[in-house]
Amino acid sequence: MLVDSHCHLDFPDFSSELPQVIQNAHDAGIGIMTTINTRIKQFDEVHKIAQTYPHVFCTLGTHPCNAQDETDITLEHILKLAKNDKVIGLGEAGLDYFHDQSFKTEQKKVFLTHIEAARQTGLPLVIHSRDADDDMADMLMSEMKQAEFKILLHCFSSGIELCKTGLDLNAYVSFSGIVSFKNAKNVHEAAKLVPIERILVETDAPYLAPTPFRGKRNEPAYVVHTAEALANIKQLDIKKVHNATTRAFFELFSRVPEQNYQGWEL
Ligand SMILES: [Zn+2]
Ligand SMILES: [Zn+2]
Structure with missing residues (x-):
């Protein structure tokens, strides 16, 4: 069993095809998917998907590129929504200076609110x-x-120094299809550095399809190819990669009822 720890099933790229996309994932051995919230004001949409499909869970958060639209969301509101069934984490939240640098202050403010929510909810x-x-x-x-809080550096594509800082702070690190791109040397370097026990895999679908689907619409079933690329880079048996990344997912996202998945072959 493999987990797609990060995808965006509410995006219009999937819409009417969603049942088929989820079936494709199960056929490929993907036992769990986490659909990630990018606008708290649209939380209901991801939550509805998680409630519809038994093996889909969701998060709650404001993506940094949407931060300027959600500075008014309070910590209390996040804490209240976080109690909903099937919410297993917060985010995605953080900083993104690639697309737009004009809202750094708003991004930091919103990120800090998420950090405090992570502390208070665990x-x-x-x-x-x-x-x-x-x-x-x-x-x-x-x-x-x-005060500590649990973190996952998702779709890791930053520099090696941030990777080292993350590991010092007990972060888990998630790799996307980028790890399968030949020219992504910094990501390969990070993948070598992070111990397999702290690695998760994700698609970030509909973006970033791994080789051999690069450039096409991504979907959770393709996380298999990310795991394969990771196995090659770390020179590990593919079964070990499936097993370790799924284990890391359950350790970090401890709200997921692991006992429901014991029948799955790891
Ligand atoms: Zn992201
Ligand atoms: Zn994302």
Whole structure:
């Protein structure tokens, strides 16, 4: 069994095909999918999908690229929504200076609210960081010093220094299809550095389809190819990669009822 720890099943790319996409994933041995919220104001949409499909879970959070639209969302509101059935984590939240640098202040404010929610709920925080390595490392180090919280560096594509900082702070690290791209040397370097016990795999579908589907619409079934690329880079048996990444998922996302999955072949 393999887990797609990060996909966006509410995006219009799937719409009417969603039942087929989920069936494809199960046929490929994907036991669990987590559909990730990017706008808290649209939480109902991801939550509805998680409630419809037994093996789909969801998160709750504001993507940094949407931060300027959700600065008014309070900690209390997040804490209340986090109690919903099938919510297993917070985020994706963080910093993204790649698309737009004009809302750094808003991004930091919203990210801090998510950090506090992660502390108070004990839920892991799915972190999105792009072109913001230094600010991300600074924020994580200073916030973690004040009081700890659980973190997942998702779709890791940052520099090796942020990877090392993350590991010092007990982060889990999730790799997407980028790890299968030949030219993604920094991601390969990070994949070698992170112990397999702390690695999760994801698609970030509909984006970032792994080789051999690069450039096409991605879907959770393709996470198999990400695991394969990871096995090659770390020179591990593919079964070991399936087993370890699924184990890491259950350790981090401890709200998922692991006992329901004991029948699955690991
Ligand atoms: Zn992201
Ligand atoms: Zn995402």
